[in-house]
Amino acid sequence: xxxxxxxxxxxxxxxxxxxxxxxxxxxxxxxxxxxxxxxxxxxxxxxxxxxxxxxxxxxxxxxxxxxxxxxxxxxxxxxxxxxxxxxxxxxxxxxxxxxxxxxxxxxxxxxxxxxxxxxxxxxxxxxxxxxxxxxxxxxxxxxxxxxxxxxxxxxxxxxxxxxxxxxxxxxxxxxxxxxxxxxxxxxxxxxxxxxxxxxxxxxxxxxxxxxxxxxxxxxxxxxxxxxxxxxxxxxxxxxxxxxxxxxxxxxxxxxxxxxxxxxxxxxxxxxxxxxxxxxxxxxxxxxxxxxxxxxxxx
Amino acid sequence: xxxxxxxxxxxxxxxxxxxxxxxxxxxxxxxxxxxxxxxxxxxxxxxxxxxxxxxxxxxxxxxxxxxxxxxxxxxxxxxxxxxxxxxxxxxxxxxxxxxxxxxxxxxxxxxxxxxxxxxxxxxxxxxxxxxxxxxxxxxxxxxxxxxxxxxxxxxxxxxxxxxxxxxxxxxxxxxxxxxxxxxxxxxxxxxxxxxxxxxx
Numbered sequence: 001x002x003x004x005x006x007x008x009x010x011x012x013x014x015x016x017x018x019x020x021x022x023x024x025x026x027x028x029x030x031x032x033x034x035x036x037x038x039x040x041x042x043x044x045x046x047x048x049x050x051x052x053x054x055x056x057x058x059x060x061x062x063x064x065x066x067x068x069x070x071x072x073x074x075x076x077x078x079x080x081x082x083x084x085x086x087x088x089x090x091x092x093x094x095x096x097x098x099x100x101x102x103x104x105x106x107x108x109x110x111x112x113x114x115x116x117x118x119x120x121x122x123x124x125x126x127x128x129x130x131x132x133x134x135x136x137x138x139x140x141x142x143x144x145x146x147x148x149x150x151x152x153x154x155x156x157x158x159x160x161x162x163x164x165x166x167x168x169x170x171x172x173x174x175x176x177x178x179x180x181x182x183x184x185x186x187x188x189x190x191x192x193x194x195x196x197x198x199x200x201x202x203x204x205x206x207x208x209x210x211x212x213x214x215x216x217x218x219x220x221x222x223x224x225x226x227x228x229x230x231x232x233x234x235x236x237x238x239x240x241x242x243x244x245x246x247x248x249x250x251x252x253x254x255x256x257x258x259x260x261x262x263x264x265x266x267x268x269x270x271x272x273x274x275x276x277x278x279x280x281x282x283x284x285x286x287x288x289x290x291x292x293x294x295x296x297x298x
Numbered sequence: 299x300x301x302x303x304x305x306x307x308x309x310x311x312x313x314x315x316x317x318x319x320x321x322x323x324x325x326x327x328x329x330x331x332x333x334x335x336x337x338x339x340x341x342x343x344x345x346x347x348x349x350x351x352x353x354x355x356x357x358x359x360x361x362x363x364x365x366x367x368x369x370x371x372x373x374x375x376x377x378x379x380x381x382x383x384x385x386x387x388x389x390x391x392x393x394x395x396x397x398x399x400x401x402x403x404x405x406x407x408x409x410x411x412x413x414x415x416x417x418x419x420x421x422x423x424x425x426x427x428x429x430x431x432x433x434x435x436x437x438x439x440x441x442x443x444x445x446x447x448x449x450x451x452x453x454x455x456x457x458x459x460x461x462x463x464x465x466x467x468x469x470x471x472x473x474x475x476x477x478x479x480x481x482x483x484x485x486x487x488x489x490x491x492x493x494x495x496x497x498x
Contacts, residue, residue: 161428168427187304192341199337202427245460249429252459257338259327260345 004211005204006045007269008277016269022064022080023055024048027094029079030087032070035095035127040070042098046208047090049273054086054178056264057193059185062086085181089138092131093174096138099128100146107150108225137177145170153226160210160246163228168205175201187262196261203254207278210250214243214285240289247282302352302359314360321353335424335432335452340394387418396422413442417449424456432456 007020027048031039055062062080069075080087102124106117132139148166152158175197179190213220213228220227228234229243236242255274303310306320328349333342382388390399399422406415420435433456439446440453 160430161423165428192344195338195341199427202337206427206429246430248461249433249456249459253336253427253429256332256336260333260338260341 003045004208004278004281005049005273006277007272008280011276012269012272016272018078019064019080019266020048020052020269022062022078023052025069025077026062026080026087027051027090029067029070030091031094034088034091035130036123037070038123039091039095039127042094044094047094047097049270050093050174051086051090052266052269053175053197054084054089054182055080055082056266056270057178057182057184057188058082058084058086059183061265084183086178089135089178089181092135092138093142095124095127095131096135096142099124100142104146104149137180138174141170141173141177158228158231159233160228160231163213163226163231164206164209167209168202171205171208172198172202175204185264193261196257199257200254200261203250203257204274207247207250207254207282210243210246211278211282211285214247214282217243218288240286243289244282244286247286251278251282300348300352302355305348305352306356317353317356321349324349331451331455334455335421337425337427339425383412383414384418391418391421391425394425396426413439413446413449415439416442417446417452420452420456424452429456429459433460 007017009017012020024043024045028040028043031043060083062082064078064080067077067079069077102117102121106114106121109117128139145166148169149163152162152166155162176194178197179194184190184193210228216225217227217229219225221230229239234242251274258270258274303312306317306324308317308320312320325346328342328345330339330342330346333339336342384402387399387402390396390402399418403415403419403422416435417439420432420439423429423435424432436449436453436456439449443449
């Protein structure tokens with residue numbers, strides 16, 4: 001996970017931001033409780049969004065309780081407490097993705113960086129093993145994503161869609177999995193919700209992969225690393241326009257898919273993420289391709 | 299059946315005008331036109347039917363059994379059957395059997411690939427989520443037969459999503475719905491039905 005799926009604070013109401021922050025802090029606490037205090041460092045916005053999607057499906061809203069931050073005892077936090085498995089699922093996804101990201105880094109990085117990765121690997125491996133014991137589907141899905149990603153990148157006929165597919169499929173499976181573990185609130189039919197979440201997850205996953213690729217474009221070009229926008233099939237006269245169109249399409253599909261679900265308690269925050277924050281993030285990244293012009297407001 | 303008022307998101311005390319506005323907003327937001335090439339095309343179609351049924355049910359209740367709204371029966375009906383060279387492929391796409399559809403399409407010799415072939419390849423890729431490939435096939439179909447409304451709609455729809463000018467970004471702000479919108483919607487429903495390969 002890359003941390004691109006976050007809220008745009010300026011466009012959230014105070015109570016919405018408090019609710020979001022409560023989920024963020026609770027996921028941090030859950031990582032500490034289920035894995036280790038060190039696991040709290042892998043807390044990500046993407047997994048917070050995943051926890052929020054899960055809590056949005058549940059029949060009862062989480063109960064918010066005040067507490068102290070472990071890392072800053074002077075700071076008060078509102079922790080979201082839920083009877084459902086929303087937070088343990090998000091915590092498991094955090095540690096499993098962190099482990100496989102580490103494996104991916106070990107696969108791609110130069111030798112001096114691999115030494116550092118090898119040092120932390122036993123911790124990540126232990127957390128992953130624990131998460132896999134409880135949620136085997138998460139481990140299987142993220143593992144499959146990593147392997148398919150390597151396979152796609154090595155394929156001589158790889159195209160952008162194929163390169164983006166492993167991340168998209170993984171997030172699609174993770175979102176669909178929520179309907180298996182979270183009891184659904186009134187008005188949500190399991191099969192329909194599963195399909196909607198699966199499609200929404202697919203396009204969010206595709207957007208995450210593509211926006212990360214756009215962000216890393218220059219670096220990958222310089223170091224001759226794989227990047228879907230460097231593939232022969234992606235060559236075009238206007239690369240920024242091509243990247244923008246690809247990102248717009250993925251985001252638009254995610255939003256259209258999500259719109260088919262019945263709005264829940266966190267609908268306004270989810271809309272904020274998809275309609276405002278993601279658009280701002282992609283605009284910022286695309287503006288790097290035009291260093292001499294000011295980022296134009298849409 | 300769900301409470302029709304709940305489906306439209308209004309209370310039982312809502313005025314006729316409020317119900318009509320709620321219906322129009324929802325019909326615009328969930329119209330299958332927005333989802334023709336989406337993996338959730340069938341879910342959107344179902345949702346639209348639910349909305350139409352709810353609106354008709356409310357109209358019937360309020361008119362004491364008289365004929366319901368002017369929209370009644372419009373969605374998914376009245377279109378003529380369009381000739382297709384690939385009825386089986388369209389059937390597979392409609393049933394979500396994308397690999398089977400792809401296999402049939404790949405079996406067509408290169409010399410026999412017409413605009414519809416490119417359109418259907420685009421549809422298969424689009425429903426798989428492979429939008430980049432889908433775009434190039436839709437573009438080719440449109441270039442080969444620009445006057446075909448089905449290919450034109452698919453290409454325009456894809457182009458709209460690749461820019462910010464798409465329904466996903468403005469559904470909550472644009473609450474109006476003109477007769478023109480409804481006509482466009484009906485035309486697109488027609489396209490959807492034809493894409494699915496059945497005369498409805």
